[in-house]
Amino acid sequence: MKVSLFRNKGVGKAIAITAALVATVTTFSFAPSQAATPIKVGVLTDMTGAFGIVGKSNLATAQFTINEINKKGGVLGHQLQLVLADGGSDPAIAAQAASKLVNQSHVSVVVGGVASFTRVAVRDIIATRGKTLYIWPASYEGNECHKNVWNTGSAPNQQVDPTVKYLLAQGKKTFFLTGSDYLYPRNILARVRQDVLAGGGSIVGEEYVPLDMTDPSNLVSKVLASKADAVFEVVVLPGTAPFIKGIVDGGYTGTIAGTLFDEGINPLIGKEADGLIGVQDYYGPVTDPFSKAEVAKFNAQFPKAAGLFASTFNSPAWYRSLYLWKAAVEKAGSFDTDKVNAAMDSIGLKQSIGGPVNFVPGTKHVNLTMYLGKSNADGSETILKNLGQLPPYECANKN
Amino acid sequence: MSPVLIFAGNDYLTQIVTRILVYGILVLSVEMSWGQTGIFTFGQAALFGVGGYATGLIATKANITDIFILIGLALIIGIAIGMLISLFLFSGRRVGELYVALVTLALSYICERLANSWTFLGSGNGVPGIPYPSIFGHSLGSNIQVFYLVLVIFILLMLLCFYIVNSQFGLTMNAVRDDEERAEFFGYKRPRVQIFTFILCAALASIAGCLFAVSEGLVSPSMSGLALSTTTVLWVVLGGRGTLFGPLIAMAVLQIFNTEMQNVLPSLWPILIGIMLLLTMVFLPKGLSSIPNIIKSKREVKTL
Amino acid sequence: MSVKRNLLEVKNVTKKFGSLIAVNNASLHISENEILGLLGPNGSGKSTMLHAICGRNLPTSGEITLFDQEITMKNPTARAAAGMAIKFQLARIYLDKTVRENILISLQAKESFFKQIRSATLKKHEEKIRELATEFQLIDYLHLPAKQLSHGQQQWLEISMAVAVNPVLLLLDEPTAGMSPAERKETAVLIKKASQHAGILIVEHDLDFIKELCDRISVMHYGEIVASGTPQEIESNPKVREVYLTRV
Ligand SMILES: Nc1ncnc2c1ncn2[C@@H]1O[C@H](COP(=O)(O)OP(=O)(O)OP(=O)(O)O)[C@@H](O)[C@H]1O
Ligand SMILES: [Mg+2]
Numbered sequence: 001m002k003v004s005l006f007r008n009k010g011v012g013k014a015i016a017i018t019a020a021l022v023a024t025v026t027t028f029s030f031a032p033s034q035a036a037t038p039i040k041v042g043v044l045t046d047m048t049g050a051f052g053i054v055g056k057s058n059l060a061t062a063q064f065t066i067n068e069i070n071k072k073g074g075v076l077g078h079q080l081q082l083v084l085a086d087g088g089s090d091p092a093i094a095a096q097a098a099s100k101l102v103n104q105s106h107v108s109v110v111v112g113g114v115a116s117f118t119r120v121a122v123r124d125i126i127a128t129r130g131k132t133l134y135i136w137p138a139s140y141e142g143n144e145c146h147k148n149v150w151n152t153g154s155a156p157n158q159q160v161d162p163t164v165k166y167l168l169a170q171g172k173k174t175f176f177l178t179g180s181d182y183l184y185p186r187n188i189l190a191r192v193r194q195d196v197l198a199g200g201g202s203i204v205g206e207e208y209v210p211l212d213m214t215d216p217s218n219l220v221s222k223v224l225a226s227k228a229d230a231v232f233e234v235v236v237l238p239g240t241a242p243f244i245k246g247i248v249d250g251g252y253t254g255t256i257a258g259t260l261f262d263e264g265i266n267p268l269i270g271k272e273a274d275g276l277i278g279v280q281d282y283y284g285p286v287t288d289p290f291s292k293a294e295v296a297k298f299n300a301q302f303p304k305a306a307g308l309f310a311s312t313f314n315s316p317a318w319y320r321s322l323y324l325w326k327a328a329v330e331k332a333g334s335f336d337t338d339k340v341n342a343a344m345d346s347i348g349l350k351q352s353i354g355g356p357v358n359f360v361p362g363t364k365h366v367n368l369t370m371y372l373g374k375s376n377a378d379g380s381e382t383i384l385k386n387l388g389q390l391p392p393y394e395c396a397n398k399n
Numbered sequence: 400m401s402p403v404l405i406f407a408g409n410d411y412l413t414q415i416v417t418r419i420l421v422y423g424i425l426v427l428s429v430e431m432s433w434g435q436t437g438i439f440t441f442g443q444a445a446l447f448g449v450g451g452y453a454t455g456l457i458a459t460k461a462n463i464t465d466i467f468i469l470i471g472l473a474l475i476i477g478i479a480i481g482m483l484i485s486l487f488l489f490s491g492r493r494v495g496e497l498y499v500a501l502v503t504l505a506l507s508y509i510c511e512r513l514a515n516s517w518t519f520l521g522s523g524n525g526v527p528g529i530p531y532p533s534i535f536g537h538s539l540g541s542n543i544q545v546f547y548l549v550l551v552i553f554i555l556l557m558l559l560c561f562y563i564v565n566s567q568f569g570l571t572m573n574a575v576r577d578d579e580e581r582a583e584f585f586g587y588k589r590p591r592v593q594i595f596t597f598i599l600c601a602a603l604a605s606i607a608g609c610l611f612a613v614s615e616g617l618v619s620p621s622m623s624g625l626a627l628s629t630t631t632v633l634w635v636v637l638g639g640r641g642t643l644f645g646p647l648i649a650m651a652v653l654q655i656f657n658t659e660m661q662n663v664l665p666s667l668w669p670i671l672i673g674i675m676l677l678l679t680m681v682f683l684p685k686g687l688s689s690i691p692n693i694i695k696s697k698r699e700v701k702t703l
Numbered sequence: 704m705s706v707k708r709n710l711l712e713v714k715n716v717t718k719k720f721g722s723l724i725a726v727n728n729a730s731l732h733i734s735e736n737e738i739l740g741l742l743g744p745n746g747s748g749k750s751t752m753l754h755a756i757c758g759r760n761l762p763t764s765g766e767i768t769l770f771d772q773e774i775t776m777k778n779p780t781a782r783a784a785a786g787m788a789i790k791f792q793l794a795r796i797y798l799d800k801t802v803r804e805n806i807l808i809s810l811q812a813k814e815s816f817f818k819q820i821r822s823a824t825l826k827k828h829e830e831k832i833r834e835l836a837t838e839f840q841l842i843d844y845l846h847l848p849a850k851q852l853s854h855g856q857q858q859w860l861e862i863s864m865a866v867a868v869n870p871v872l873l874l875l876d877e878p879t880a881g882m883s884p885a886e887r888k889e890t891a892v893l894i895k896k897a898s899q900h901a902g903i904l905i906v907e908h909d910l911d912f913i914k915e916l917c918d919r920i921s922v923m924h925y926g927e928i929v930a931s932g933t934p935q936e937i938e939s940n941p942k943v944r945e946v947y948l949t950r951v
Contacts, residue, residue: 091523091524091525091527091619092525092617092619092621092622095615095616095619096414099410099414100411102410102411103410103411103414103542104411115523116524117523117524117525117619120524120525120528120617121524121527121617121619123527123528124528124529124616125616125617129531129542129616181515181516181518182522182523182524183521183522183523183524186518186522210512210515210516211515211523563820566819566820567807567818567819567822567823567824567825568816568819570800570807570819573797573800574797574800577797577798577800578797580759580779581795581797582812584757584758584759584779584789585783585788585808585809585812585868586783586784586812586868587812588780589780591816592816595816
């Protein structure tokens with residue numbers, strides 16, 4: 001009888017299985033890379049998961065902008081081809097999707113990401129390991145100064161400073177700060193705290209709630225008990241609506257301000273949106289002829305996404321991202337990452353949706369026209385003030 | 400045939416295969432604990448996450464990239480947690496399979512929540528920007544080099560598992576799995592067998608987590624969560640409990656289809672997997688890898 | 704003849720399942736190399752008594768000592784380590800494992816994990832397995848899964864697994880159930896042989912089988928030990944006759 005360690009199988013089988021694992025996967029064929037003519041633009045957004053609605057808006061905006069560029073002759077004579085990648089509202093899925101864009105589709109540039117966790121998840125895959133240009137088109141918490149990354153949304157100071165300034169000017173003295181417990185709300189509220197204290201106000205409460213909070217009753221009672229003159233809130237979906245409804249219906253009479261109110265989000269809050277204060281780079285009533293004409297075209301061409309062109313969905317930032325990149329490529333005369341990267345630093349657009357925009361050299365962020373807005377019960381916005389172009393205090397220009 | 404030729408510079412493909420090998424180590428850990436020893440663990444993703452986060456934090460905050468140090472530290476933390484959990488679960492009187500499942504499920508839940516809300520762990524953002532690892536001071540600079548590293552470690556660990564399962568200790572694991580009370584009457588120190596196995600599997604899962612971190616460059620809360628824990632069990636169910644290679648194959652096949660099907664049928668795909676799982680449990684309780692045996696025994700019946 | 708040491712001592716053991724008293728204030732003892740038969744009708748508490756001894760159920764009250772060591776509340780592993788081995792009433796073997804693996808499971812049970820991982824004792828055990836399998840007529844089925852064995856063969860397998868480790872105390876719960884008279888005879892020989900190294904407690908229904916084999920017999924009825932003595936004394940005990948005549 002055979003006396004053997006291996007009661008049934010041979011070691012050979014183990015090795016064969018490894019080989020089979022590797023081979024099975026690798027035989028999966030992928031389309032051969034195409035002739036160089038169309039230039040691929042990676043569009044990374046969340047088509048599924050919590051941010052699915054934003055993804056729908058982003059895809060339409062990207063498609064609209066790329067169509068427009070193509071109609072005008074493309075970039076350096078090349079037509080653009082949109083390659084969509086679904087980030088699934090999850091950093092791990094986004095990382096895989098980004099890798100596919102860069103390593104398999106070999107796109108020239110990636111635009112996208114909805115939540116900050118997506119940006120940090122994909123940044124190194126695209127910009128460091130992938131050596132590809134990455135444009136992050138979202139208003140966010142700041143501090144993104146990576147070499148190949150370009151930020152086209154508003155920085156915290158552009159949104160927060162004027163909002164707090166307005167509140168203080170309205171005579172608000174005591175502030176209650178609250179947000180979901182992750183990077184974005186924490187950084188935004190840190191800026192709010194700094195501005196409030198610098199302006200002579202005081203903070204009477206600061207609370208963070210889990211990202212997926214849906215029952216805000218505890219938070220609501222804390223806010224009501226604080227009797228603060230103003231609430232600055234960065235509670236993200238799905239908690240936004242229940243929280244605001246909760247304090248408004250609970251009889252809160254102070255002012256509620258935040259970074260995430262506009263025609264995109266207000267309908268989700270309902271009539272309690274009445275009176276919400278915020279600053280964005282675009283609101284529906286922006287009346288300059290260029291913005292008006294472009295948004296009208298967008299609504300006509302993408303009836304399914306009509307009404308989804310909104311600042312909180314990053315629509316204006318998506319639009320300018322693609323045009324800024326186009327301008328930089330044309331200035332560089334090449335799609336080469338390093339050359340485009342160099343050209344990006346000071347590139348600008350005389351007109352864009354929301355107003356003119358330009359990168360401030362060394363900051364990786366843009367000079368942005370901002371508007372102070374007040375929400376109405378029907379979800380629409382009233383522009384209280386055109387704040388003009390505000391500089392970003394980021395990277396080389398941090399304060 | 401060298402993998403370099405097969406991948407033909409397709410870095411994405413390299414990454415997919417690397418991920419499959421990393422998940423291979425993870426699924427081995429579930430197979431060793433549940434498949435071989437009957438410890439119904441829903442917590443392997445938690446330990447995977449622990450290894451991943453340990454690596455991610457050490458690599459980004461302390462700038463340590465040496466793969467041996469990273470694996471070593473991930474191992475220490477993984478083993479420590481594995482030891483705590485298993486001492487709690489197994490050192491007393493026998494507990495039911497369901498109890499083990501619930502406690503480990505809770506572990507996954509807690510880990511995911513912690514990862515989601517603790518600022519030190521990056522909150523919802525996870526830990527991004529994990530650099531490529533280095534070996535003996537030589538820094539790996541591309542996905543293909545990381546692939547080779549993962550491949551070597553995978554083969555070593557797979558051989559280790561294979562060796563253990565086919566050793567006398569493998570029989571001990573099975574004896575505890577098939578009838579833990581009976582094993583005690585023979586004199587087996589049942590708690591020790593379970594604790595030892597659980598720690599071994601915690602070690603495997605945390606190594607897998609470490610390799611995931613360095614190969615993907617990112618760890619995020621979902622890597623330690625319920626969804627992945629459940630998926631690992633699903634791989635073992637589909638591949639066949641107690642077959643060692645079955646779960647590996649099931650995982651590889653599902654992963655390949657996953658990446659393609661998510662694009663083709665994003666909403667239908669999870670439902671299809673669910674149906675597949677149900678069908679397997681009803682018609683092939685021993686998993687897909689039992690199909691050859693079933694065919695063989697049918698033939699034998701015919702020739703009789 | 705040398706004085707035999709007292710091996711197992713069961714003192715006033717009671718086991719209750721809720722309100723049911725399965726074993727009631729029962730005592731018994733076994734000396735080295737002695738075979739004690741435990742007789743009694745269905746449901747009289749014989750298996751429960753065995754389970755109290757091997758640690759499957761802890762007694763409600765009473766005391767059990769092995770070699771003067773108290774083990775009443777010890778776990779099964781500790782009792783096995785002290786040299787106890789059991790064959791259950793319904794063979795409790797590893798049905799999916801082969802005969803060889805089953806015996807190996809018993810043989811290696813107390814060895815260190817590191818020896819096991821290195822398969823260090825495999826060669827040694829391999830010999831013992833063949834020896835036992837020959838003795839219990841299982842040699843032709845070494846590589847057959849235990850579930851394919853006949854009922855009698857499964858009983859033999861479990862007995863062989865129990866005797867494999869040279870226990871000092873062997874507990875056999877109905878070892879010949881479902882066997883033919885010829886098979887019973889052979890089993891009796893094997894048990895007798897095992898008693899050279901061990902004290903044996905054997906539960907049986909069949910008085911004829913047990914009186915040949917046992918040195919002493921205890922009879923249980925409704926959880927109580929109603930009689931104890933040599934086979935001859937038991938056979939002529941009117942109380943036992945009553946129990947058996949009214950029951951069988
Ligand atoms: N785990 C248990 N829970 C409740 N009652 C039990 C349990 N085990 C045994 N009993 C009851 O205890 C009594 C004694 O059972 P036991 O199995 O010891 O009898 P036995 O003498 O071995 O009978 P048999 O000859 O049928 O094997 C029976 O009435 C039985 O139903
Ligand atoms: Mg019985």
